[in-house]
Amino acid sequence: MKGTVLKHRPINSSDLPDILKINNQVQLNPWTQADIEVEISKQCNFSKAALKEDKLVGYLLVRECGKDLEIMSIGVDQKHQRSGIGSALLKELIQSKPPSTELFLEVSHENQPAQAIYLRMGFETYLVRKSYYGDGSNALCMKLRLANP
Numbered sequence: 001m002k003g004t005v006l007k008h009r010p011i012n013s014s015d016l017p018d019i020l021k022i023n024n025q026v027q028l029n030p031w032t033q034a035d036i037e038v039e040i041s042k043q044c045n046f047s048k049a050a051l052k053e054d055k056l057v058g059y060l061l062v063r064e065c066g067k068d069l070e071i072m073s074i075g076v077d078q079k080h081q082r083s084g085i086g087s088a089l090l091k092e093l094i095q096s097k098p099p100s101t102e103l104f105l106e107v108s109h110e111n112q113p114a115q116a117i118y119l120r121m122g123f124e125t126y127l128v129r130k131s132y133y134g135d136g137s138n139a140l141c142m143k144l145r146l147a148n149p
């Protein structure tokens, strides 16, 4: 439901089963358990879990590479989609004054819902990678300028 108060907190290793479950349920190109484990182990401060009544209903995995910041994965439990959870996670990241001046991500050109949310947040496509994903779909490389250089 729109307006539901959610809690965000940093992701930790005990979140792996919940993140894996959502990943397998909703991602067009799901990650392996090992991929998720590696990402969680990096303990990026910008990676967040969204909790509703203490249940993990969404996640945002972010990677810091030098000064660059990249959204590696975002997922929201199917039952809770379209209720503002994904937007809230992205807005918190954008407003948290990250050190990077730009935020990067990749999304399948088949993934219209994800593209819609990214466009709404102000992301722009700067490159298309042909046949990038396992299902043969192209990747749109998108970025959002966070601050003036």
Ligand SMILES: CC(C)(COP(=O)(O)OP(=O)(O)OC[C@H]1O[C@@H](n2cnc3c(N)ncnc32)[C@H](O)[C@@H]1OP(=O)(O)O)[C@@H](O)C(=O)NCCC(=O)NCCS
Residues within 6 Å of the ligand: 026, 027, 028, 073, 074, 075, 076, 077, 080, 081, 082, 083, 084, 085, 086, 087, 088, 106, 107, 108, 111, 112, 113, 114, 116, 117, 118, 120
């Ligand atoms: C993409 C995703 C994270 C969005 O999370 P969410 O909590 O459902 O999104 P929100 O409720 O915050 O939606 C914000 C806006 O995004 C757009 N949007 C979200 N889902 C959409 C859908 N299924 N179809 C069209 N637009 C959609 C809309 O503009 C929406 O605003 P509105 O509801 O006022 O119209 C979620 O759909 C998801 O987990 N998808 C599967 C995983 C995935 O594709 N991850 C991204 C890989 S790059």
